[in-house]
Amino acid sequence: MSTGTLLEEVFDADLIGHPEVVAARTPSQLFWRRFRQDRVAIASLGFIVFLSLVAIFAPLFVALAGTAPPNAIDSSLLNDFGLPTGPSLAHPFGVDGLGRDVLSRTVYGARTSLEIAILATLIATGIGVVLGMLAGFFGGWIDTLISRSVDVMLAFPVFLLALGLASGCSLGNGCAGGLIQPGISTVVVVIAIVSWTYPARLIRGQVLSLKEKEFVDAARSIGASNSRILFREILPNLVVPIIVYASLMIPTNILLEAALSFLGAGVPAPTASWGAMISDATSIFNTAWWYMLFPGLAILFTALAFNLVGDGLTDAMNPRAAD
Amino acid sequence: MARYIARRLLWTVVLMFAVSVVTFIIFYVLPSADPAALRAGRHASPQQIEEIRHKYHLDKSLLDQLSFYFKGILLHGDFGISYVNDQPVAKLVFSRLPATISVAVGAAVLWLLSGVAIGIISAVRRHSKLDRATMSLALVGISAPVYWLGLVALYLFADDIGLIPLFGGSGSYQPITEDPLAWLNSMILPWVVLAVAFAAFYSRLLRGTLIEVMGEDYIRTARAKGLPERTVVMRHGVRSAITPIVTAFGLDLGALLGGAVLVEIVFNIPGIGRLAYDAILHSDLFLIQGTVLLAAFFVIGANLVVDVVYAYLDPRVRYE
Secondary structure (H helix, E strand, O other): OOOOOHHHHHOOHHHOOOOOOOOOOOHHHHHHHHHHOOHHHHHHHHHHHHHHHHHHOHHHHHHHHOOOOOOOOOHHHEOOOOOEOOOOOOOOOOEOOOOOEHHHHHHHHHHHHHHHHHHHHHHHHHHHHHHHHHHHHHOHHHHHHHHHHHHHHHHOOHHHHHHHHHHHHHOOOOEOOOOEOOOHHHHHHHHHHHHOHHHHHHHHHHHHHHOOOHHHHHHHHOOOOHHHHHHHHHHHHHHHHHHHHHHHHHHHHHHHHHHHHHOOOOOOOOOOOHHHHHHHHOOOOOOOHHHHHHHHHHHHHHHHHHHHHHHHHHHHHOOOOOO | OHHHHHHHHHHHHHHHHHHHHHHHHHHHHOEOOOHHHHHHOOOOOHHHHHHHHHHOOOOOOHHHHHHHHHHHHHHHOOOOEEOOOOEEHHHHHHHHHHHHHHHHHHHHHHHHHHHHHHHHHHHHOOOOHHHHHHHHHHHHHHHOOHHHHHHHHHHHHEOOOOOOOOEOOOOOOOOOOOOHHHHHHHHHHHHHHHHHHHHHHHHHHHHHHHHHHOOOHHHHHHHHOOOOHHHHHHHHHHHHHOHHHHHHHHHHHHHHHOOOHHHHHHOOOOOHHHHHHHHHHOOOHHHHHHHHHHHHHHHHHHHHHHHHHHHHHOOOOOOO
16 A cells, blocks of 8 residues: 555554544545545546536536537438438537437437436435345345345346336336336436345345444444344444445446336437437437447547546455555 | 256255245235236227236136146146237247347356456466556446447447448347348347456456465465466466356356346347246236246256256365
8 A cells, every 4th residue: 555554544544653642543444545645546536426407407518519409400400311410510420310409419428328327326225225124134034035036136147037018118108107207207217116136235245244243232232123234233334335335226227227218218219318319319320420439439438437436445444455 | 966957856846936925925915006008008998907817817806826837837838828929938938038138148158268368467467567457447347337338339430320330230230140241240249248247256356366366375385386477377376266166157047048138128129038027017917927936047057057066176165
């Protein structure tokens, strides 16, 4: 580690040798300290913040860029053969098959992508943490029920399951008797349903080993209740692994959302989505390469940035493995 | 060992049953549209719809329909009829299997060889420029959508529309039995495109475990007794670091044999993945069931094989 000795990492360098000042850093403080020293991860985090701002203030960004709104159809931008025109000053990323501005649609696509990936990750992680904690802590029939359900879910071809759920719910009148309507929430729910199993397994394993630790015995010996042990003793130790795991799930979910919309089972048109843009481009990409290229690069860079942050967080959690 | 395998086989049957029940429920209960109307097509009269409802037992309760389905499989080996193609599901699925096996096995060989080679070199020369460059590229490979890579590959190298026409393009698939050279030519781009993300993942995985293993005491012992570094790395290091790769390989190959949906769609290859995709789009229930069951069979089978091989290789694994 570039930070010097373990002693210097755990204690503030100035305070070593001054036992009257108790200033040891907690494990999570150490975690964030190590993460902050990872320049690539911090730069990627910066990119993610920038992208999030662009997504949140998409109308403002498009106005500043001077491009047309994402759903504005302008057939005068198609050439004599009805094919879209390429990048120009007025349309830096060119236009699509309907004469819509690709830059504006890519910017609005960031909204769809980030919103779905982040919400789905939050929900899946939430479900996974609750079920994983229950299974790991209580064991017995609760563990059997949860673990066997995870086994069944993992035996499913995940992508087919997501595709089936999404197309069942995204076409026509929604699904479950109209309870779930097509739109962003459907895709979020679908992705959450197929991805909660991984965090559940991980958290179960962590809880299994944590509950054998001395501090849990100590808490129990002074008469702490189960819920106190679960939430006040075990959960704080799970925060770092949960953050690390969730950060690695986001890029996966970005790719899953894009793949679903590529197959026509994502958010309904005309909402801009990167995967759907690539799908639209499939029939004309040999001439209109820009329509395929830019949304693809958008997915690539976004997933890459989240993967780099996830790698940085993983290394900060296991500093020795990082070497 | 025999008891362990027997118990795992039994569990496999239970899992397959659970998967098919869940699939049945998802695709029968979820869609708000009337399955009989979907099947009858756009211009069907109410009477025709009623006939279809009756013919496919759609007027029965869900439980009755489920028992019809399982009776068909268990008593007659009948997986039902595809409504859209009007053909037996089993026949359709088996006719699509060679294409999917072509895609999956070819790509698997490619990613295993390249992933392992890159992983070893990166671990041995850790922190070198080569290591940094390949690991950065690997992360890019993991982050790129496979269908987009497919389109880019077609744009660059397909022999019909590519800038540098080298290999067969979209829709050039030929069965190997008809023309092996044309088959190979049509498979190169799909193999490479599909292998990228897996090779990237495997090289990262192997690099990590190999670096960890190379820090173990027995590696120091091997070096201390004067073995050449090459032997230390290959015979002592890689042999032990390869186990997670074996696990991942079994599971990934199993998952892909169930259909490489996106790659099959982009390259227009008539495999299981595209069959499943079309079935889902048309709410073709028995065909969906058939493809999902086949995919689940490969996933569960791969799990079983991996676990048994693992238990065989590693005496520390107990089969209680």
